[in-house]
Amino acid sequence: MAKSSPRRSDAIYGWLMGAPAFLGVFTFIILPFIIAIALSLTNARLISPTAPEFVGLGNYDRLLSVTILRLNPLRDEASGRLLRDSEGKLEFPRSRSILRSEERYEGFFEWFTVDIGDKRYVIAAKDPVFMRSLRNNLFFASVVVPLQSSLALALALLVNQRIRGARLFRTIYFSPVVTSITVMSVVWIFLYNKDAGLINQFVNCISAGQLGSVNWLGDVRSAMWAIIILSIWHAAGFQMVIFLAGLQSIPEILYEAASIDGANARQRFWYVTLPGLRNTSVFVVIITTIFSFRLFTQVRIMTQGGPRDNATSSVVFHAVEEGFRAGHVGYGSAISVVFFLIVLCISLIQRFALRNSGGE
Amino acid sequence: MSPIPQNCQGRDTPSTAGRNWIRHLGHVLDYVLLTGIAFVFLFPIVFMVISSFKPSTVIFRDVRSLDAFLPTTFTLENYDRVFARTNFARFMFNSAVISTVTVLLSLIVNSMAAYALARLRWRGQALVLTIIIALLTVPFEAIAIPLLFLVNRLFWPVLAVDGGNLTISMQESWLNTLHVQIVPFVADAFSIFLFYQFFLDIPRELDEAALVDGASPFLIYWRLIVPLSRPVFATVAILQFLFRWNDYLWPAISVQSEKARPLTVGIATFFGQNTDWGQILAYASMITVPVLIVFLLFQRGFIRSIASSGLKG
Numbered sequence: 079m080a081k082s083s084p085r086r087s088d089a090i091y092g093w094l095m096g097a098p099a100f101l102g103v104f105t106f107i108i109l110p111f112i113i114a115i116a117l118s119l120t121n122a123r124l125i126s127p128t129a130p131e132f133v134g135l136g137n138y139d140r141l142l143s144v145t146i147l148r149l150n151p152l153r154d155e156a157s158g159r160l161l162r163d164s165e166g167k168l169e170f171p172r173s174r175s176i177l178r179s180e181e182r183y184e185g186f187f188e189w190f191t192v193d194i195g196d197k198r199y200v201i202a203a204k205d206p207v208f209m210r211s212l213r214n215n216l217f218f219a220s221v222v223v224p225l226q227s228s229l230a231l232a233l234a235l236l237v238n239q240r241i242r243g244a245r246l247f248r249t250i251y252f253s254p255v256v257t258s259i260t261v262m263s264v265v266w267i268f269l270y271n272k273d274a275g276l277i278n279q280f281v282n283c284i285s286a287g288q289l290g291s292v293n294w295l296g297d298v299r300s301a302m303w304a305i306i307i308l309s310i311w312h313a314a315g316f317q318m319v320i321f322l323a324g325l326q327s328i329p330e331i332l333y334e335a336a337s338i339d340g341a342n343a344r345q346r347f348w349y350v351t352l353p354g355l356r357n358t359s360v361f362v363v364i365i366t367t368i369f370s371f372r373l374f375t376q377v378r379i380m381t382q383g384g385p386r387d388n389a390t391s392s393v394v395f396h397a398v399e400e401g402f403r404a405g406h407v408g409y410g411s412a413i414s415v416v417f418f419l420i421v422l423c424i425s426l427i428q429r430f431a432l433r434n435s436g437g438e
Numbered sequence: 439m440s441p442i443p444q445n446c447q448g449r450d451t452p453s454t455a456g457r458n459w460i461r462h463l464g465h466v467l468d469y470v471l472l473t474g475i476a477f478v479f480l481f482p483i484v485f486m487v488i489s490s491f492k493p494s495t496v497i498f499r500d501v502r503s504l505d506a507f508l509p510t511t512f513t514l515e516n517y518d519r520v521f522a523r524t525n526f527a528r529f530m531f532n533s534a535v536i537s538t539v540t541v542l543l544s545l546i547v548n549s550m551a552a553y554a555l556a557r558l559r560w561r562g563q564a565l566v567l568t569i570i571i572a573l574l575t576v577p578f579e580a581i582a583i584p585l586l587f588l589v590n591r592l593f594w595p596v597l598a599v600d601g602g603n604l605t606i607s608m609q610e611s612w613l614n615t616l617h618v619q620i621v622p623f624v625a626d627a628f629s630i631f632l633f634y635q636f637f638l639d640i641p642r643e644l645d646e647a648a649l650v651d652g653a654s655p656f657l658i659y660w661r662l663i664v665p666l667s668r669p670v671f672a673t674v675a676i677l678q679f680l681f682r683w684n685d686y687l688w689p690a691i692s693v694q695s696e697k698a699r700p701l702t703v704g705i706a707t708f709f710g711q712n713t714d715w716g717q718i719l720a721y722a723s724m725i726t727v728p729v730l731i732v733f734l735l736f737q738r739g740f741i742r743s744i745a746s747s748g749l750k751g
Contacts, residue, residue, distance in 0.1 A: 087654065087655060088558040088559050088560055088655060089558075089559075089560040089561060091554070091558060091654065091655035091656055092554040092558040092559070092560035092563065092655075093554070093560060095550040095551065095553060095554045095558075095655070095656065095659070096550065096551040096554035096555065096566070098547045098550070098551070098624075098625065099547045099548055099550065099551030099625040099630060100551060100566060100625075101625070102547065102621075102622075102624055102625025103569075103570065103573065103625045103626075103627060103630075105622075106585065106621070106622035106623075106625065107573055107576060107581060107625075107627065108569075108573070109588065110581040110584040110585040110587075110588055111576065111580075111581055111584070113584040113587060113588055114580070114581060114583070114584040117584055117587065122587070124586070124587065124590070233475070236468075236471065236472060236475070237472075239468070241465070241468065241469075243469075243472070247472045247475075247476055248741075249734070249737050249741075250476045250479055250480055251475065251476070251479050252737075252740075252741055253479065253480070253483065253730060253733065254479055254482075254483070255744060256680065256729055256730065256733045256740065256744075257483065257684075257726050257729070257730070258683070258684040258686070258702055258725060258726065258729075259684065259686070260684065260686040260702040260705065260706060261702070261705055261722045261725050261726055262482065264705055264706070264709045264718060264722055265482055265485075265486050265719065265722050266482065267709075268715055268718070268719070269482060269485070274497075274498050274501050275501075276481070276485060276501060276506060279501060279502070279506075311478070311479065311482070315479070316744060316745075319741050319744065319745040320745055322745075323745055368577070372577055372579050374579065374687055375686045375687065378686075378690070378706075379686075379706055379709075394579045394687075397579070397582075397583060398582070398583070398687070398690075398691060401582075401583035401586070402583065402586065402691045407583060407584070407586075407587050410583040411583055411584050411587075413583075414579070414580050414581065414582070414583050414584065415580075417577075417579065417580050418576065418577070418580035421575065421577055421580065422575055425575045
């Protein structure tokens with residue numbers, strides 16, 4: 079009797095005390111998730127007089143379809159010789175006319191082209207903007223993840239030294255993290271200004287005027303780099319403190335033992351510090367990758383996906399453009415589901431990598 | 439016991455003097471490097487704040503030299519203009535209400551749920567815990583669009599006094615309100631998880647002693663667990679506050695009207711309608727500086743909290 083009565087009250091209190099949170103989590107996380115999957119199978123709109131129609135996997139088909147076309151160069155009809163333009167390059171028929179005329183290419187648009195030998199390959203997708211956004215996210219991640227992680231490790235090592243002022247420097251390096259990325263995106267638009275921006279002033283100063291002024295956000299070649307630099311500046315301090323926690327968890331005795339064995343500073347770094355940071359590093363790399371795929375605010379504020387050709391569009395930006403701006407909730411939901419699957423894969427890789435290290 | 443080698447090196451030999459000199463040089467270089475990096479991390483913020491007190495013409499003149507970082511002139515004109523041209527006070531109020539109310543509710547709601555998961559025994563507990571942990575991998579960006587669809591179809595009770603009678607009417611759609619920026623974010627899987635981990639480490643003997651004294655589980659939570667768990671309450675409060683204060687994606691899609699607009703959407707809109715950089719930087723400073731001051735006051739708590747949020751995602 080004495081044993082069962084607290085249990086019964088446990089059950090009542092358990093559900094009562096948990097109810098608000100469980101209800102909230104269900105309504106605002108699980109339910110939207112289920113709605114996302116359901117909507118992604120329809121042509122639902124945000125505001126629409128007609129009920130959504132079931133379209134099966136149509137949204138996913140549009141999102142993920144890619145095909146390749148091979149084009150032969152144009153020949154002069156009389157002589158049969160290859161036509162060349164004024165720069166001596168081969169001329170090809172316009173891909174758009176072929177994509178439009180042939181039924182099997184219905185709904186496809188040119189994404190990009192590759193010339194190999196005297197053939198041109200046209201890679202076409204049903205949603206080239208999505209493909210371009212995915213490519214941008216991958217590029218962003220491939221630069222930010224190694225650069226930011228190693229920078230953060232370097233910062234952590236610097237401020238982990240037993241020197242006066244280390245804490246002050248740690249605070250300074252961390253301070254951008256607590257600022258709003260929205261506000262900083264606006265401020266950096268000014269810093270990136272072609273004529274009056276401080277970034278170009280620094281570039282001019284360092285290169286003694288040798289490098290011309292870069293039109294950071296107005297040029298397709300530099301716009302993504304501008305977003306990358308801002309993003310690293312904003313978040314490096316965050317990874318730094320995670321590395322710091324990792325560094326401080328390495329037992330001091332390992333360093334002492336290494337010193338007694340005659341290891342110099344470099345050897346201590348390679349044989350004690352780095353192996354001790356293995357799990358922290360896996361963790362930092364994974365969360366930085368996930369953050370890279372969540373890229374949205376910088377794009378929305380600084381470039382709106384431009385300056386042209388969707389040069390800086392990201393997956394989340396495209397989802398919001400489709401699902402909110404254009405009101406295509408069904409299609410936007412399909413993008414959200416694909417986005418979630420990407421993030422889930424990255425998380426599973428993390429789990430796998432950490433589990434492997436646990437067995438060592 | 440063999441002495442540690444470096445301790446038994448002679449102190450006055452010439453070779454050590456040379457080594458000392460190298461060590462000093464190393465120290466100087468260290469500080470040069472640390473300061474250089476500090477400049478890189480600080481200059482946008484310093485430039486923003488200093489320039490907000492200059493007229494735009496002066497800002498554009500000063501960027502040519504180091505004057506960009508010096509208070510060459512001082513005027514509050516930019517701040518005056520921001521208040522005159524926009525509903526800044528309203529947006530500030532909205533952001534403050536959204537952040538504080540979410541923080542307060544989420545401390546209560548999530549800690550109670552975590553207590554139920556960590557310290558009580560009930561049917562379905564293991565399943566709920568598994569679901570909560572699984573939800574940690576769901577980034578908000580993945581549910582923003584369907585959540586928008588959902589809240590547009592939810593009803594919200596509105597109390598009104600109509601001819602002496604208190605009437606409750608149902609208002610359709612949560613869009614363009616403050617509660618659409620609060621309610622969906624109160625229950626938070628990550629906060630539950632942080633509380634849960636902390637509560638697990640509190641010795642169970644304490645509960646059992648209280649149980650013998652006849653205390654109910656809620657009383658144990660309120661009198662025993664909450665007072666013992668100040669650090670984790672601080673962590674959740676800081677994280678939730680920063681997420682709400684700095685959020686842009688959700689208010690950008692769920693709030694169109696000025697009535698419920700927070701500061702982040704405010705500055706984005708202001709920037710879109712305005713080309714006066716002095717005023718834009720004044721606006722930016724007013725959003726950033728209060729948070730930076732709070733950060734500097736409680737930096738240890740901030741850094742520890744945000745480091746623990748690395749678990750998210």
